[in-house]
Amino acid sequence: MRAELIYNPSSGQGIPRRELSNVVAFLSRFGWTVVTRETREPMEATELARQAADRGAKVVIAAGGDGTVNEVANGLVNTDVALGVLPVGTTNTWALQMGIPALNPVLPGTQVGKVVAGLQERIARPLLTRYHRKVLVDAAQVLVEGQTVAVDVGAVAGRYFLMWAGIGLDAAVLESISLKEKRLLGSWAYVLTAFQLGSRYSGTDIWLNLDGREVKTKSPLVVVSNIQLYGGIMAIGAKACVNDAKLDVCIFKGDGFFTFVGHAMKVLAHRHLNDPKVEYYQCREIAVDSAHSLPVHVDGEPFVKTPVTIRNVSSALKVLVPKRVRGNLFTSFGE
16 A cells, blocks of 8 residues: 655644654554655645645545645545545544544643643653554554545635535634644633634624525524534534535524523534524535625635635545444445
């Protein structure tokens, strides 16, 4: 098996390169030939993935977080090359959704975690190293033993997304978080910033066209999902399948701090679909316009602003996933 591993050294967990060498050595024992490429700037992983496909790689492994997975996926859409994932980012949502072993975002790798580890240098650090090594090898085991399936992707303004596009509040949160904050606080950076912005983020008049069905409402946030999980913990796209040729659209209505908190609590409790202030649709294409220009992100990376048109691209990406995945994520499963 010819493969290339694209590593983002800025990913949330800050995995030492020697740990990646252990993964490469593990894969080589199963007949894999793996070349490692390291990114130095944003969007470079997309070009590296395209080059890997042109060189004849059968698998391209994204070693990083959700942003790195997105960039690599963009380089592999509509090719016969499979996307593999080595989840070493802050949230690792795709891996968590598919059941791929992933580093726990609340464990060290952030600056806070490193301080804790430093307090017990002789005990914590060896344990942490063993933890990293085990999780990474377990994730590599999925690459060896898993299966290749074709999944849908979303497309917006010339860019693809594997998981979701967010319009409004969540994109504003992502725009507000610095790399330093992500490294210092890990996933807590998103939570704290969301509460800070959510307390004063107003709903905006928006117009949506969903496969010809027109919807007008006032909303601070619209999430267009290809998977069920959002941010690693929230099942916003509760009915989403990754190969049903549809996108799931969740519209949160209202504004104000208490409305924001109420939405968050109901999503966490899996009760948001019963909330009259939440509208949920499934469609192949959605056009969104708004009274005020709203930021848009794809897979956690700020990208464009409204108006936008988002469409499903059916079975456009091959991915390596475990042999067993939750049945309701696929309309059918298996090669």
